[in-house]
Amino acid sequence: MMGPAEPVPPRDEDPRIASALIHNGDGEYLLHLRDDVPGIREPGCWSLLGGAREPGDRSLEDTVRRELREEAGLDLPVLEPFAVTGALDDGSGHASVRVYAGRWDGDPARLPLTEGVMLRWFCPDDLDRLRMHPDTRDLVRRHATGRASVPSAAARHGAGAVRHIVGVHLYLEDPAGRVLLGLRHHDSAFAPSTWHFLAGHCEQESAVSCLVREAGEEAGLGIDPRDVEFVHALHQLPGPGRRPRLQLVFRARAWTGVPEVREPDKCLGWRWFDPAALPERVVPYTREAIAHVRAGRPYAEGGWE
Incomplete structure (x- = not known):
């Protein structure tokens, strides 16, 4: 009886790296922020999960499935x-990459990530703001274009609904009336080297739950949901072809802890500012929202003209 076939080593011209292009039902793509260290492919860049073929992998699909399990506990x-696309030189020469596409609709924050900094969902409109290899950006856009060419169920039935991104923001004042802002990292995908509210995107959770979670994760602050009140909403269209955003601002009347940097890849420091003397580099809608909150205006619009 013949034993199991031995893995067939790839030819020199065959891809020896496999990556996963993972998308969800909202048209977003899962990207992996790689460590910023020398000697690896795409250091400090947003990339696809994946890796190099190992001797025990019988195929490149085996490779990508193994990498997904090892790096993020994913089994699609x-x-x-x-x-098939190119890859950056990792010190051993250029290599081509076989890319596999699959769907997953989970929360990346709950995955047991073992390599890199984080996993996040991004819509194709966000890619120009990210530090990433051009081939990866082109791949995502090519896949998104192909998906867009297939009419959705809503489009077939004449519905015109557009999914909005919901952001939550913490308006926190100390006893002196100063507002807490954080300095975003210089490599941040959004507003690098700029002061901004403590903020985050709603996942599978309520807006207040998101605010409480982000306050703990980003700054080590404890907030009781009962101490949170809604103060402002900005309905924003960031630009042509971009997804609309509903930016919700909440005030916390009380909290525990002292603001500290918990996610140094996102924020470099927290400071309290006099609302009448904000620094020059503040996210424009943050500056606008502070003015609206102080004036008691609960709603504003932007970018719809």
Whole structure:
């Protein structure tokens, strides 16, 4: 009886790296922020999960499935070959990459990430703001264009609904009336080297739950949901072809802890500012929202003209 076939080593010209292009039902793509260290591919960049073929991998699909399990505890039921593209030189020469596409609709914050800094969902409109290899950016856009060419169920039935991104923001005043802002990292995907509210995007949770979670994760602050009150909403269209955003601002009447940097890849420091003397580099809608909150205006619009 013949034993199991030995893995067939790839030819020199064959891809020896496999990556996963993971998308969800909202048209977003899962990207992996790699460590910023020398000697690896795409250091400090947003990339796809994946890695190099190992001797025990019987195929590149085996490779990508192993990498997903090892790096993020992911096991997708369906992965389909999508494209072959290039890769950055990692010190051993240039290599091509076999990319597999698959769908997953979970929360990346709950995955047991073992490599890199974080996993996040991004819509294709966000890619120009990210530090990433051009081939990766092109791959995501190519896949998104192909998906857009297939009419959705809503489009087939004449519905015109557009999903909005919901952001939550913490308006926190100390006893002297100063407002807490954080200095975003210089490599941040959004507003680098700029002061901004403590903020985050709603996941599978309520806006207040998101605010409480982000306050603990980003600054080590404890906030009781009963001490949170809504103070302002900005309905924003960031630009042509971009997804609309509903920016919700909440005030916390009480909290525990002293603001500290818990996520240094996002924020470099927290400071209290006199609302009448904000620093020059403040996210424009943050400056606008502070003025609206102080004036007692609960709603504003931007970018819809």
